[in-house]
Amino acid sequence: MTGAVQSKARVSEVARVPVERITDALSAEMAQVDAILTTQLNSSTDLIPQVASHLIRAGGKRVRPLLTLASAQLCGYQGDHHIRLAAAVEFIHSATLLHDDVVDGSATRRGRPAANRLYGNKPSILVGDFLFSRAFQLMVETGSVEVLRILSTASAVIAEGEVMQLSTANNLATTDEDHLAVIRAKTAALFAAATEVGGAIANAPPEQVEALRVYGDCLGIAFQLADDALDYAGSEGATGKDSGDDFREGKVTAPILNAYASAETDDERTFWKRVIEKTDQKDGDFEHALGLIKRHRAVERTLADARRYGDQARTAIDVFPQSALRDDLRELISYVVDRDR
Amino acid sequence: MTGAVQSKARVSEVARVPVERITDALSAEMAQVDAILTTQLNSSTDLIPQVASHLIRAGGKRVRPLLTLASAQLCGYQGDHHIRLAAAVEFIHSATLLHDDVVDGSATRRGRPAANRLYGNKPSILVGDFLFSRAFQLMVETGSVEVLRILSTASAVIAEGEVMQLSTANNLATTDEDHLAVIRAKTAALFAAATEVGGAIANAPPEQVEALRVYGDCLGIAFQLADDALDYAGSEGATGKDSGDDFREGKVTAPILNAYASAETDDERTFWKRVIEKTDQKDGDFEHALGLIKRHRAVERTLADARRYGDQARTAIDVFPQSALRDDLRELISYVVDRDR
Structure with a gap:
């Protein structure tokens, strides 16, 4: 195990402008979402809200x-069900994080000790189940079966993606297609559902709903590729997951697949097999990996892929007329991809 | 730890008559449910169906x-959505079992190695999430928001019950009220939802739907009390969970609470605190516990409570006219309560 611990820049910490601009534009609604996130944690047992x-x-x-809020507004939605849906989306996301951290044995999350470390695996599993159920209760309140269809499907796809990831983890024979399938399922599916339900609750025309879905899907893929790149190019001083976490777990991510595919010697291939497939790591291995990744421009190529998906997301929302909100959603793409700087 | 391992009689193994009679009456529909349970496990990843x-x-x-099938039929339902609902109910049940076995570190389930032992905790957590999502996808296919409301609420209550159980486990100060709240939430909530959705999908009159809900609730409580009793009165030769499992985990169940409340000496109380609260157990402790439970008639009193709930379940379905199916549902109560014989 390498002792190197660098801080990893997270979406919440750098280049705040586009997210904050959207947040400002939707601040009254986000406050309502936050209120639901709090009140819906009420339970007869203290451990759940804790x-x-x-x-x-x-x-x-x-x-x-x-x-979700931005998508509904982009479609001219006038009701208030998008508030519940946004809270439901955040609850599903939170449930998957609680379960992921148990599955990965994570030590930290958002710069703090992960819930599984603080409270144990049992509460993390069960509170995740609770949040998942609450999410569906919130959707039921909207009365929209279409919304329930979109988010129950996304939830199944996410779980499939996580299971797929179990078989690609530590496997350098993972194809680019399999790797894309994993990140599309485990990450992009919820982004795509978050935007699609915004259009669906607004009863927007099918081409608008589909455009939002494609935007979310491509943004989600770009987000995950950038996230994976950051683990090998993290800037200092930011909080969150530590740079090198993926490496220490032997996770097969895009930078690793790129570097492995470009390996020029048997020594390189043997190195990757030892540290990733066997997770047999010693001091200096992470630094050596960073050197190989730099030499083969594996992070840059991952980010170039992320930008290509970002471009698809940008094009997708051409179906909407120009507006400040559409501009913000576009700037969000660059921000998601280039947040390493 | 006591080395005593006795087999515990399970609902599937003894006094088969009433369950088999209902199964026969509904065998064509149960075959359709089974077909859905199989086809809905199809996934791009082999590990999920495995x-x-x-x-x-x-x-x-x-x-x-x-x-669910019996309740829909009792209400004269003519459609086929009850098949999907029955499958959804079984998927939710299966998801909770997969997660429970991880939380409890269970070694066996239904007389076989538990999935967490065979495949590891990670697949059990993630496949549980998948089954839960699939359950909601099946409900969506019925187009009934009411059904989604009932089962999403039940799912949240089940998770709350499991979390509550974390705080009552190993705690002899658990009140009877708290204990009832736990078993009502973790077990009876799904029985109640299973019967209620059968009435709801049939668009039955509110008093019939409510009668089915009460029947399921009371049957579920009786089922759990009988299950807890069996762990201290298991008959030989049946397969399933081993008798004494609850004791070894220090679970505070009804027989334990009854025996502890009846303790006549400080020695008895000290014994229970050591084996249940501290789970500090040695050879012979389980046998000593069985002796105390027998002396205080703790199993009999637990079963008497179970019968009282059974009586409430029996009365609840008075609102339905006499029929062979109603008779079967009544016999099911006695079978659930008295399956130790």
């Missing part, structure tokens, strides 16, 4: 619920 | 989906 609040109150810019 | 089938194909009499 564990859930530890995660939900730890910060994060609430990108996914913002996307 | 883990889920290991549990779902292991047997069990499918009491909960049977209750």
Whole structure:
């Protein structure tokens, strides 16, 4: 295990402008979402609000619920069901984080001790189940079966993506297609559902709903690729997950697949197999990995892929007339991709 | 730790008559439910059907989906959505079992190695999430928001019950009220939802739907009390969970609370505190516990409570006219309560 611990820049910490601009534009609605996130944690057992609040109150810019609010507004929605939906999306996201951290044995989340470390695995599993159920209760309140269809499907796809990831983890034979399928399922599916339900609750025309879905899907893929790149190019001084976490777990992410595919010697391939497939790591391995990744421009190529998906997201929302909100949603793409700077 | 391992009689193994009679009456529909349980496990990843089938194909009499089918039929339902609902109920049940076994670190389930032992905790958590999502997708197919309301609420209550149980486990100061709240939430809530959705999908009059809900609630409480009693009165030769499992985990169940409340000496109280609160157990402790439980008639009193709830379940369905199916649902109560014989 390498001792190197660098801070990793997170979406909430750098280049705040576009997220904050959307947040400002939707601040009254986000306050209502936050109120629901708090009141819906009420339970006869204290442990549920404790564990859930530890995660939900730890910060994060609430990108996914913002996307739901922004999508509904972009479609001219006049009701208030989008507030519940945004809260439901954040609850589903929170449930997956609680379960992920148990599955990964994570030590930290959002710069704080992960809930599983603080409260144990049992509450994390069960409170995740509770948040997931609450999310569906919130959707039921909207009375929209279409919304329930979109988010129950997304939830199944996310779980499939997580299971797929179990088989690609530590496997350098993972194809680019398999890797894309994993990140599309485990990350992009919820982004896509978050934007799609915003259009669906507004009863927007099918081409607008589909445009929002594509925007969310491509933004989600770009987000995950940038996230994976950051683990090998993290800037100092930011809080959140530590740079090198993916490496220490032997996670097969895009920078690793790029560097492995470009390996020029058997020594390189042997190195990657040892540290990633066997997670047999010693001092200096992370630095050596960073050197190989730099030499093969593996982070730059990952970010170039992220930008290509960002471009698709940008094009997708051409179907909407120009507006400040559409501009903000576009700037959000650059921000998501280039947040390493 | 006591080395005593006795087999525990399970609902699937003894006094088969009433469950089999209902199963026969509804066999064509149960075959359709089984077909859905199989096809809905299809996934791009092999691990999902593997883990889920290991549990779902292991047997069990499918009491909960049977209750949904029987309830719909009792209300004269003519459609086919009750098939999907019954499958959804079984998926939710299966998801909670997968997560429970991780939370409890269970070694066996339905007489076979538990999925967490065979495949690890990670697949059990994630496949549980998948089954839960699939359950909601099945409900969406019925187009009934009411059904989604009932089962999302039940799911949240179940998770709350499981969290409550974390705080009552190993706690002899648990009140009877708290204990009832736990079993009502963790077990009876799904029985009650299983029967209620059968009435709801049939668009039955409110008093019939409510009668079915009360029947399921009371049957579920009786079921759990009988289950807890069996752990201290298990008959030989049956398969399933081992008798004494609850004791070894220091679980505070009704027989324990009854025996502890009846303790006549400080020695008795000290014994219970050591083995249950501290789970500091040695050879012979389980046998000593069985002796105390017998002396204070703690199993009999637990079963008497179960019968009282059974009587309430029996009375609840008075609102339905006499029929063979109503008779079967009544016999199911006695079977659930008296399955120790």
